[in-house]
Amino acid sequence: MPRRSPGPIAVVLALGASLTACGGGTDPDAKEITVYSADGLRAEDGSGFYDRVFRDFEKRTGVKVKYVEGGSGEMVQRLARERSNTKADVIVTLPPFIQQADGKGLLQEYRPQGSDKVAAGDKDPAGKWTSVVNNYFCFIYNTKQLKSPPKTWNDLLDAKFKGKLQYSTPGVAGDGTAVLVKAMHDFGGKDAAMDFLGKLQKNNVGPSSSTGQLAPKTDKGELLVANGDVQMNFARMTTLRDQGIFFPAGAAGKPTTFSLPYAAGLVRKAPHSGNAKKFLDFLLSEDVQRQVSSAAGGFAARTDVKATDRNAAALAEIMKGTEIFRPDWADIDRNLTSYVDAWKAATTG
DSSP: OOOOOSSSOEEEETTSSOOBTTBOOOOTTSSEEEEEEESSSOOTTSOSHHHHHHHHHHHHHOOEEEEEEEOHHHHHHHHHHTGGGOOOSEEEEOTTHHHHHHHTTOEEOOOOTTGGGBOGGGBOTTSSOEEEEEOBEEEEEETTTOSSOOOBTGGGGSGGGTTSEEOOOTTTSHHHHHHHHHHHHHTTSHHHHHHHHHHHTTTBOOOOSOSTTHHHHHHHTSOSEEEEEHHHHHHTTTTOTTEEEEOOBOTTSSBEEEBOOEEEEEETTOTTHHHHHHHHHHHTSHHHHTTIIIIISSEESBTTOOOOSHHHHHHHHHHTTOEEEOOOHHHHHHHHHHHHHHHHHHHHO
C-alpha cells in the first residue's frame, strides 16, 4: 500500500467521479462524504483496506466517498486553512496530529457505534476521535545487504550507514514525528535523544516529507535503513520483498515501540455530517474491523475482534518480544513545536 510520493497532496476519488483540488460540494443532502486521510490504507491496485471499505460503504448506503490523501500534518493544515469553508467530513491521521486537529478546534464530538469496544487509551475521552486501525512504529532494513537488522540505536552510527539511512521529517510526517517520540523514550528524555539524533545526522540522507517513499528505496538498496510503521511496511512486503521490520533497542537493551494508530474524527461543521457519522460507524463495525489485518496488514481497533487470518499470525510474530510503551500524547501535542525545534537545532547546528 504505497504512500504518496513527494509533491502536491494527492487527491483521489475512490469511487469514480472527478474531484477538484478544492474539495467536493456542500449540499448537506448529497449522497457523498469527503475523507481527508494520512496515507497508508489505500492500494494503487484497488485491493487495499480503504478501497474495499469505500466500495462496501457505497453499496450499503448509496453514499460515495471522495478521498484526499497526504501526510498527517498536511491534512490538519489543510483542514485549518479551510475552516471558514469546510470541505472535509472526516479526517484520519496518526498521533499527535489527531490531537493537534482537536486542539485547533477542527473536530466535533461523536462517539461511533462500536467505540465502546475501543481501549480507553486509543480514543479521546471527550469523544472527538477514536482509533479505527491500530498500528505500531518501526524501522525497516534491506534484508539482502544486511544479514541481520541493527540491534540498537547506537548501531545506526556505524559508518556503513553513511548516506544509506533516512527518516521522514518530524513535524511533517506522522512516522517522522514518531522517531522523536521513540528516541525520547529510549534515551530517557529530550536532551539525550536530541544529542543522539545530532550524531546520527552524519549518516542521514536528509529530510523527506513522505515516509512511504522510503520503503522502495530500502527495498532497492539505495537505503539500508529507514523509518516506517508496521501496517504500511508489512502490507508492502508482497511487492517489496527485500525489506524487513525491526525495532532498535535503547539503553535498557530491549526493542521497544508504541502504538501509532490511524485515528478518525468528525470534522467540525462537516457539510455532510449525517453521512460522516454513518461512515465512522461503518469503520468500527465488526465486519470492517475483521478485515483490518487481512486487507490492511494492521491491527483491529476493537478489543473484541480477534483476527485469526494468516496476516494476523505473521503480525503477532513480528511484534513478539517487543516492549510496547504508551506515549504521553497530551504532552507531545502541547510541546510538539518545541520538540521539533530542538530536533532542528540538533541536526542543523
